[in-house]
Amino acid sequence: xxxxxxxxxxxxxxxxxxxxxxxxxxxxxxxxxxxxxxxxxxxxxxxxxxxxxxxxxxxxxxxxxxxxxxxxxxxxxxxxxxxxxxxxxxxxxxxxxxxxxxxxxxxxxxxxxxxxxxxxxxxxxxxxxxxxxxxxxxxxxxxxxxxxxxxxxxxxxxxxxxxxxxxxxxxxxxxxxxxxxxxxxxxxxxxxxxxxxxxxxxxxxxxxxxxxxxxxxxxxxxxxxxxxxxxxxxxxxxxxxxxxxxxxxxxxxxxxxxxxxxxxxxxxxxxxxxxxxxxxxxxxxxxxxxxxxxxxxxxxxxxxxxxxxxxxxxxxxxxxxxxxxxxxxxxxxxxxxxxxxxxxxxxxxxxxxxxxxxxxxxxxxxxxxxxxxxxxxxxxxxxxxxxxxxxxxxxxxxxxxxxxxxxxxxxxxxxxxxxxxxxxxxxxxxxxxxxxxxxxxxxxxxxxxxxxxxxxxxxxxxxxxxxxxxxxxxxxxxxxxxxxxxxxxxxxxxxxxxxxxxxxxxxxxxxxxxxxxxxxxxxxxxxxxxxxxxxxxxxxxxxxxxxxxxxxxxxxxxxxxxxxxxxxxxxxxxxxxxxxxxxxxxxxxxxxxxxxxxxxxxxxxxxxxxxxxxxxxxxxxxxxxxxxxxxxxxxxxxxxxxxxxxxxxxxxxxxxxxxxxxxxxxxxxxxxxxxxxxxxxxxxxxxxxxxxxxxxxxxxxxxxxxxxxxxxxxxxxxxxxxxxxxxxxxxxxxxxxxxxxxxxxxxxxxxxxxxxxxxxxxxxxxxxxxxxxxxxxxxxxxxxxxxxxxxxxxxxxxxxxxxxxxxxxxxxxxxxxxxxx
Numbered sequence: 001x002x003x004x005x006x007x008x009x010x011x012x013x014x015x016x017x018x019x020x021x022x023x024x025x026x027x028x029x030x031x032x033x034x035x036x037x038x039x040x041x042x043x044x045x046x047x048x049x050x051x052x053x054x055x056x057x058x059x060x061x062x063x064x065x066x067x068x069x070x071x072x073x074x075x076x077x078x079x080x081x082x083x084x085x086x087x088x089x090x091x092x093x094x095x096x097x098x099x100x101x102x103x104x105x106x107x108x109x110x111x112x113x114x115x116x117x118x119x120x121x122x123x124x125x126x127x128x129x130x131x132x133x134x135x136x137x138x139x140x141x142x143x144x145x146x147x148x149x150x151x152x153x154x155x156x157x158x159x160x161x162x163x164x165x166x167x168x169x170x171x172x173x174x175x176x177x178x179x180x181x182x183x184x185x186x187x188x189x190x191x192x193x194x195x196x197x198x199x200x201x202x203x204x205x206x207x208x209x210x211x212x213x214x215x216x217x218x219x220x221x222x223x224x225x226x227x228x229x230x231x232x233x234x235x236x237x238x239x240x241x242x243x244x245x246x247x248x249x250x251x252x253x254x255x256x257x258x259x260x261x262x263x264x265x266x267x268x269x270x271x272x273x274x275x276x277x278x279x280x281x282x283x284x285x286x287x288x289x290x291x292x293x294x295x296x297x298x299x300x301x302x303x304x305x306x307x308x309x310x311x312x313x314x315x316x317x318x319x320x321x322x323x324x325x326x327x328x329x330x331x332x333x334x335x336x337x338x339x340x341x342x343x344x345x346x347x348x349x350x351x352x353x354x355x356x357x358x359x360x361x362x363x364x365x366x367x368x369x370x371x372x373x374x375x376x377x378x379x380x381x382x383x384x385x386x387x388x389x390x391x392x393x394x395x396x397x398x399x400x401x402x403x404x405x406x407x408x409x410x411x412x413x414x415x416x417x418x419x420x421x422x423x424x425x426x427x428x429x430x431x432x433x434x435x436x437x438x439x440x441x442x443x444x445x446x447x448x449x450x451x452x453x454x455x456x457x458x459x460x461x462x463x464x465x466x467x468x469x470x471x472x473x474x475x476x477x478x479x480x481x482x483x484x485x486x487x488x489x490x491x492x493x494x495x496x497x498x499x500x501x502x503x504x505x506x507x508x509x510x511x512x513x514x515x516x517x518x519x520x521x522x523x524x525x526x527x528x529x530x531x532x533x534x535x536x537x538x539x540x541x542x543x544x545x546x547x548x549x550x551x552x553x554x555x556x557x558x559x560x561x562x563x564x565x566x567x568x569x570x571x572x573x574x575x576x577x578x579x580x581x582x583x584x585x586x587x588x589x590x591x592x593x594x595x596x597x598x599x600x601x602x603x604x605x606x607x608x609x610x611x612x613x614x615x616x617x618x619x620x621x622x623x624x625x626x627x628x629x630x631x632x633x634x635x636x637x638x639x640x641x642x643x644x645x646x647x648x649x650x651x652x653x654x655x656x657x658x659x660x661x662x663x664x665x666x667x668x669x670x671x672x673x674x675x676x677x678x679x680x681x682x683x684x685x686x687x688x689x690x691x692x693x694x695x696x697x698x699x700x701x702x703x704x705x706x707x708x709x710x711x712x713x714x715x716x717x718x719x720x721x722x723x724x725x726x727x728x729x730x731x732x733x734x735x736x737x738x739x740x741x742x743x744x745x746x747x748x749x750x751x752x753x754x755x756x757x758x759x760x761x762x763x764x765x766x767x768x769x770x771x772x773x774x775x776x777x778x779x780x781x782x783x784x785x786x787x788x789x790x791x792x793x794x795x796x797x798x799x800x801x802x803x804x805x806x807x808x809x810x811x812x813x814x815x816x817x818x819x820x821x
Contacts, residue, residue: 126160139180140180153193165206167207168206168211170190171216195245213252220236224282233289241296255309262278265278265317267322268317272318284342286348301359302363314370319370320371320376323359324356326353326355329382330349357418361419361422364419365423368431380416380419381440413465420472424472425471436476436483441483445473458510463515464514470518473491481528487532489532503548533562534562534564542556570658578659579659580652584648585664588667595615596614602663612642612670616636617633632685643674645671646675649672654671666723676712676715677712680713
C-alpha cells in the first residue's frame with residue numbers, strides 16, 4: 001500500500017535525510033503513522049542508532065485536534081518503547097531514548113490540563129517499571145529511569161505505577177550497585193511520592209512483603225553503619241518513617257524478617273548496656289538527626305505494640321526498663337561534664353523524656369508484669385514529686401509532647417498523670433494497692449488543689465491534668481472502703497470545690513466538660529462511707545449535685561440510702577425556685593418526648609395498651625430475640641434516664657412533694673406505676689414472641705399470660721382515669737382562683753375610687769370634715785346601688801366602668817356641696 005511504501009522509503013533514506021525528517025515538527029494527525037515508524041525503528045536500531053532521536057513535541061493544526069486525537073496520543077505514549085529497553089543494545093541510543101522520555105514527561109507535566117490526563121492514562125510508567133530488571137548492569141541509565149519515575153510519581157501517575165506494583169519494584173532494586181549513591185535516594189523519593197499522593201494502603205501492602213522488608217532492612221543498616229553526612233542521616237530517618245508506616249499495615253512481615261527485633265534493640269540504646277553485636281560498634285553523634293531517629297524508634301514501639309508477638313520482643317529486650325530510665329528527672333552528671341563525653345543536651349533529654357512517657361502510657365498496661373518488676377509505680381511517683389517540687393526547671397517546649405509546658409514542668413506532669421491513669425484503669429489490684437500504700441491518694445489531692453490554685457484555670461493542659469487526677473481517684477476509691485476513708489474530708493473538700501464551679505463553661509471546648517464529668521465521678525469516692533457522706537451533706541454536696549441534675553442520678557440514688565440525704569433533696573431549690581421533684585418530672589417529660597412516647601396535650605397516657613412504649617420498641621415489635629440477647633423492653637431501661645428517675649422517686653417518695661403543678665401530678669402518676677408498666681411490657685413481649693415463633697403455652701399458662709397482660713392494660717386505664725380526675729380538679733381550682741383574683745381586683749378598684757373621690761371633694765370644699773361627710777354619703781349611696789343591682793364587669797371593661805362611676809360621682813359631689821353650703 002501507499003503507507004507501507006512511504007515507510008520503506010523513509011527507512012532507506014541516508015542518515016542525514018532521516019535526521020532531517022525526524023527532527024522536523026510533527027502534527028497530531030500524523031501520530032498513528034509515526035508510532036508505526038517508531039516500532040520499525042526499534043527493530044533496526046542496531047544498524048541505525050540515529051532512529052532513536054525522533055521525539056519532539058507535536059503541533060496542533062486546529063484547536064479541536066487535542067480532543068480528536070486524544071486516544072491516539074494515549075496509545076502513542078503507551079507504545080513508546082513497547083519493545084522493551086532491552087531491545088536497545090546501543091548505549092548511546094538508550095540514553096537518547098531515556099532523555100526523550102524525560103522530555104516527554106516535562107512537556108506534558110508543564111501543561112497541567114487535559115495533556116496531563118493523557119499521560120496518566122498511558123502505560124508509559126508501567127513500561128519503564130517492567131524494564132528496570134534489565135538495567136542491573138547499566139546504573140547510569142537506571143538512575144535516569146528512576147528520575148523519570150520520580151517525575152511521574154510527583155503528579156497524577158501514582159495509580160498507574162501502583163497498578164504495575166511500582167512500590168514493590170522500586171523497593172526491591174533500591175540496593176542495586178550504584179557508584180553515584182543516588183539510586184537509594186531516588187527510590188526513597190518515589191516511595192514517598194506514592195505514599196503521599198497514591199493509595200497508602202496499597203503502597204504499604206506492596207512494601208510489607210518479606211522481600212521488600214528485607215530490602216528496607218539492608219538499606220537502613222547500610223546507612224546506619226556507613227552514613228555520616230547530613231543527607232545520609234536524613235535518608236536513614238526517611239526509611240525509618242516508611243518502616244513505621246509499613247508496621248501499621250496488618251499483614252507486614254517486620255517480625256518474620258527479624259527487622260523488628262533489631263529495631264527494638266536500637267530503641268533501648270544507649271540507655272541499656274548490651275552485648276548484642278548490632279550495637280557493639282554503634283556510635284551516636286547526638287545530633288538532631290540522631291534525636292529524630294531515637295524518637296522514631298520510640299514511636300515505632302507504640303505502633304508495633306498492637307501485635308502480641310512484638311510484646312514478647314519488648315520483654316526480651318527490656319523495653320520497659322529503658323523507658324523508665326529515659327523518663328527519670330534530669331540530673332546534672334558531674335562525671336559526664338568532667339570527662340567531656342558526648343551525651344544528649346538538656347533540650348534533647350526533655351524531648352526524649354516526654355516521648356518515653358507517651359510510649360509508656362501505651363506499652364505499660366500491655367506489659368504489666370514487667371512494669372511491676374521494674375517498680376514502675378515508684379518511678380512515676382518520684383517523677384511526680386519532682387514535677388510539683390520547688391526545683392527550678394525551664395522546659396523548652398519544642399516537641400509535640402511538650403505542648404503547653406514551656407518554662408515549667410507542666411508537660412511532664414501531664415504525661416506522668418496519663419501513665420498513671422492508663423495503668424490504674426486496668427483495675428489490677430496489686431498495682432492499685434501498691435500506689436495507695438505509697439500515698440498516691442493524698443499526693444494527688446494536693447497536686448490537684450495546687451494546680452487549681454494557679455493562674456491557668458482555663459488552660460487546656462491544666463484542665464486535662466485535673467480531670468485525669470479525678471478519674472484516677474475515682475478508680476482507686478470506688479470499690480474499696482479503706483481508700484474511701486483515706487479520701488476523707490480533704491477529698492470531700494476537693495469534690496465540693498469543683499462542684500461549686502458548676503457547668504457554665506461546659507460547652508467552652510477547652511475541656512471543662514470532662515472536668516465536670518470527672519468531678520461527678522469523684523462522688524463515688526464518697527458514696528458508701530457514712531463518715532464522708534455526712535461531711536459531704538454538711539458541705540451542701542447534694543445541693544451541688546442537684547444543680548448538675550442531668551448527670552448524677554446514679555450517685556443520687558445511692559446517696560439516698562443515707563436517711564439524712566432526703567431532706568436535703570426536698571429542700572433544694574434552683575435559681576428559678578424549682579424544687580428537685582419538679583425538675584425530675586420535667587426531665588422525665590423531656591426524655592419521653594425524645595423517645596417518642598405517645599402522650600396527649602396534657603401529658604396523659606394516649607394509648608393504654610402501650611403506656612410507656614418508645615418508638616424504638618414499636619420498631620422492634622415484630623422481631624424475636626435469642627435467649628442470651630436482652631429484649632427491647634429490657635435494653636431500653638439502660639439507654640435513657642427514666643429508670644434512674646424512677647429509682648430516685650422510690651427513695652424520696654411519691655407523696656407530699658413540694659412545688660408541683662397540675663401537669664407534674666399527671667406525670668407523677670405514670671412514674672409511680674413505671675415498674676408495673678415495665679413488667680407488663682416484658683410479658684407482652686413474651687406473648688408476642690411465642691406467637692411469632694409459632695409456640696402455644698398450655699391452657700393454664702395461656703390463661704395466666706392473658707390475665708397478666710389484661711391487668712397491665714387495666715392498670716393503664718385506671719391511671720388515665722386518675723389523670724383525668726387530677727386535671728378536672730386542678731381546672732376547678734384554677735377557676736376558683738380566677739374568681740378570687742377578679743374579686744380582689746374589684747375591691748382594689750373600689751378602694752382606689754374612694755381615695756380619688758376624697759381628694760376631689762377636698763379640692764372642692766377645702767374643709768376636711770365637710771369633705772369626709774359629703775364623700776361618705778354619696779359614695780355609700782352609689783356603692784349600695786352598685787352592689788344591690790349586681791353590676792359585674794369583666795376585666796377589660798372594669799377600668800372604663802370605674803371611670804364612668806367616678807365622673808358621675810364627682811358631679812353629685814358638686815351638687816351636694818352646693819346644698820350644704
